Amino acid sequence: MRSYLRASSDAMARLFSSRANYWAEFFLDGALTVLLVYAGCRLVESPWIIPLALVLGLLLFSFVEYFFHRWMFHTRIPLFERGHRMHHENPKGYDSLPFFLPAVVAIGLAALGVLVMPAGFVFLMIGAATFGYILYGLSHFTIHHVRFRQPLLMRWAALHHIHHHHPKTNFGVTSPLWDILLGTRYVRRNSAKT
Numbered sequence: 772m773r774s775y776l777r778a779s780s781d782a783m784a785r786l787f788s789s790r791a792n793y794w795a796e797f798f799l800d801g802a803l804t805v806l807l808v809y810a811g812c813r814l815v816e817s818p819w820i821i822p823l824a825l826v827l828g829l830l831l832f833s834f835v836e837y838f839f840h841r842w843m844f845h846t847r848i849p850l851f852e853r854g855h856r857m858h859h860e861n862p863k864g865y866d867s868l869p870f871f872l873p874a875v876v877a878i879g880l881a882a883l884g885v886l887v888m889p890a891g892f893v894f895l896m897i898g899a900a901t902f903g904y905i906l907y908g909l910s911h912f913t914i915h916h917v918r919f920r921q922p923l924l925m926r927w928a929a930l931h932h933i934h935h936h937h938p939k940t941n942f943g944v945t946s947p948l949w950d951i952l953l954g955t956r957y958v959r960r961n962s963a964k965t
């Protein structure tokens with residue numbers, strides 16, 4: 772039973788490491804972002820709610836990004852851990868979540884949100900969070916496939932390359948915000964002791 776579970780989770784990890792899965796997720800989430808933001812803009816009662824909901828949605832996603840990477844990808848939950856371990860072993864691969872999963876989660880959160888908050892606000896916030904997820908995917912892909920020359924971009928990419936060498940630090944990929952707030956930012960130990 773144990774070996775069957777292991778084999779099937781291996782097969783799933785391989786399926787969700789394909790290039791097709793990677794880009795299907797990107798296009799599905801892109802379409803969902805456009806749909807949610809469009810519906811949200813039409814439903815809000817006053818225009819100032821739009822930037823507020825968008826900023827909150829991006830902030831919400833940045834925490835989700837940190838939360839999943841620290842407490843789901845680097846733990847023993849097979850669906851998450853195996854795919855992410857494959858990424859650590861082969862950073863240029865296409866390891867990703869099942870392409871439909873983020874969209875299902877976003878739609879589920881929007882459905883729950885409208886029970887307690889105005890629909891326009893919820894759609895904009897979840898739309899921005901979904902956009903944040905796309906930015907995360909593109910950032911992560913770019914960090915591993917592009918060699919930056921601009922100093923700020925080099926420093927930004929270095930934060931994630933450090934995570935690959937020190938997996939208990941630098942969980943944020945798009946920004947170091949939550950690593951700073953929650954104390955997981957990599958700090959270089961000074962080897963020259965005085």
Ligand SMILES: [Zn+2]
Pocket residue numbers: 858862911915931935
């Ligand atoms: Zn990586």
Ligand SMILES: [Zn+2]
Pocket residue numbers: 840844845855859934938
């Ligand atoms: Zn990691």
